[in-house]
Amino acid sequence: MTTRVGVVTFPGSLDDRDAQRAVRLAGAEPVALWHRDKDLHQVDAVVLPGGFSYGDYLRCGAISRFSPVMETVIEQAKLGMPVLGICNGFQVLCESHLLPGALTRNDSLHFICRDQKLRIENAGTAWTRDYSAGQEIVVPLKNGEGRFVADEHVLDELEAEGRVVARYLDVNPNGSYRDIAGITNAAGNVVGLMPHPEHAVEPLTGPTTEGLGFFTSVLKQLVNA
Amino acid sequence: MPVARVVVDVMLKPEILDPQGQAVQRALPRLGFDGIADVRQGKRFELELEGPVDEAALARIREAAETFLANTVIEDFTVRVEEEAK
Numbered sequence: 001m002t003t004r005v006g007v008v009t010f011p012g013s014l015d016d017r018d019a020q021r022a023v024r025l026a027g028a029e030p031v032a033l034w035h036r037d038k039d040l041h042q043v044d045a046v047v048l049p050g051g052f053s054y055g056d057y058l059r060c061g062a063i064s065r066f067s068p069v070m071e072t073v074i075e076q077a078k079l080g081m082p083v084l085g086i087c088n089g090f091q092v093l094c095e096s097h098l099l100p101g102a103l104t105r106n107d108s109l110h111f112i113c114r115d116q117k118l119r120i121e122n123a124g125t126a127w128t129r130d131y132s133a134g135q136e137i138v139v140p141l142k143n144g145e146g147r148f149v150a151d152e153h154v155l156d157e158l159e160a161e162g163r164v165v166a167r168y169l170d171v172n173p174n175g176s177y178r179d180i181a182g183i184t185n186a187a188g189n190v191v192g193l194m195p196h197p198e199h200a201v202e203p204l205t206g207p208t209t210e211g212l213g214f215f216t217s218v219l220k221q222l223v224n225a
Numbered sequence: 226m227p228v229a230r231v232v233v234d235v236m237l238k239p240e241i242l243d244p245q246g247q248a249v250q251r252a253l254p255r256l257g258f259d260g261i262a263d264v265r266q267g268k269r270f271e272l273e274l275e276g277p278v279d280e281a282a283l284a285r286i287r288e289a290a291e292t293f294l295a296n297t298v299i300e301d302f303t304v305r306v307e308e309e310a311k
Contacts, residue, residue, distance in 0.1 A: 058294070062293065062296065066293070095296065100298075101298065102296055102298045102299040104237075104241065104242070104299060105245060106244070107242060107244055108244070109245065109248055147242075149241060149299060150298070151240075
């Protein structure tokens, strides 16, 4: 049976189609999910895509976090369903308290758009199994509020438990604490990532195809589960 | 019926970098406003209540501030009754 990966569309999502395409290229069936619908339509995993849900009013991801679909996503994530939040999706996961910390305005105050080198620090999560720890990849990054912050105690805990999934290399584009680009929850099924692996899945449009690993990883995770 | 206004002020915690506040602070001396050592930029919410501002109403507003208006990971908030407008 084909693996079904849901991609939520919030009002203001703009990378939902790209995420669906990445899911398809990875070999799974993308399922479009609407934020007003609590039903996850029997998906095996969920991607919260990038964009500006609810126009980023109040705080990025703050209003989306209370969308009906998120009630079910939060419930299922706590039961172990793989959830990947990319960019705005990462912000939604932090606002939902599925991941610790918060994402604030870039230290430069500028919106940053660049091809970003990352190091995969944790290749044991549901979304990074197809990488090896220490592997360096290049994927696009584009954000205005991508600066990961958390208090020292939380940062130490993330480091000690190996929950930093990816770190910025060469350049820290937004002032994220400890160069953190992505983190995971304690169980390793929920991952938030600020750069955009879904934009690096085809040679025609991406700087590399090194983002595809996130989407193939979850397939392997689900097949082996 | 009198309308009660409750103000919720939300500020980034002191230890969280506020690049917007810094940008404003850097612009002030350029505009001739000297002697300002630091600027922090926050948000102000004005909530107009339909009923009386009693302890129960304020408790609900504090709950709204804590769960929604502020992200207590990075922000502090205060709640106060501003006025009883006509």
